[in-house]
Amino acid sequence: MTKNETGSNPKFAAQTSLQESPAMKELFKDAISDLYWAENHLVKSLPKMISAATSPALKKGIQSHLAETEVHVSRLEQVFDLLGEKAIAKKCDAMEGLTKEAEGIVEGTPPGTATRDVGIILASQKVEHYEIASYGGLHQLALTLGLDEVAALLEQTLGEEKKADQTLSEVAEKDINYKAAQEA
Numbered sequence: 115m116t117k118n119e120t121g122s123n124p125k126f127a128a129q130t131s132l133q134e135s136p137a138m139k140e141l142f143k144d145a146i147s148d149l150y151w152a153e154n155h156l157v158k159s160l161p162k163m164i165s166a167a168t169s170p171a172l173k174k175g176i177q178s179h180l181a182e183t184e185v186h187v188s189r190l191e192q193v194f195d196l197l198g199e200k201a202i203a204k205k206c207d208a209m210e211g212l213t214k215e216a217e218g219i220v221e222g223t224p225p226g227t228a229t230r231d232v233g234i235i236l237a238s239q240k241v242e243h244y245e246i247a248s249y250g251g252l253h254q255l256a257l258t259l260g261l262d263e264v265a266a267l268l269e270q271t272l273g274e275e276k277k278a279d280q281t282l283s284e285v286a287e288k289d290i291n292y293k294a295a296q297e298a
């Protein structure tokens with residue numbers, strides 16, 4: 115039996131399967147469709163953040179996460195495949211809101227400043243935390259439903275979202291926050 119995130123055995127693993135619970139399957143599939151929309155949306159939105167950022171470390175960090183985000187899209191397509199479903203995106207209002215907020219910050223801060231970079235980092239970390247919450251929850255649910263291959267795919271992406279969040283924190287701590295305080 116696969117251990118869950120806390121290292122204990124999942125309590126309901128033997129009791130719940132997709133065949134037994136069509137409603138649960140629907141819920142799981144909908145959540146994957148929501149994430150599929152979100153990741154596709156990020157593929158379009160991250161390049162705007164790269165061109166708005168000034169710090170080379172920040173640009174590089176977002177650039178490499180954009181490449182990972184493209185992989186996240188294809189991993190979700192593999193998940194749909196494993197579920198025997200077509201890959202369908204369902205609009206994710208939360209991700210739309212988070213990316214709008216990021217774009218608003220860019221518009222509201224002067225170009226070429228560390229202040230704008232700090233704003234981009236704050237907004238980007240909210241995006242990563244939303245993804246971490248989504249992948250974390252769905253990874254656990256996949257384990258509970260006995261979808262081990264799906265769980266493994268979700269776990270891979272979860273790890274990359276956590277790393278992206280960490281990279282953003284490091285860029286903020288090492289470089290940008292100090293410069294932004296000097297600009298103030």
Ligand SMILES: [Fe+2]
Nearest residue numbers: 153183186245
């Ligand atoms: Fe992602």
Ligand SMILES: [Fe+2]
Nearest residue numbers: 242245275278
């Ligand atoms: Fe991400």
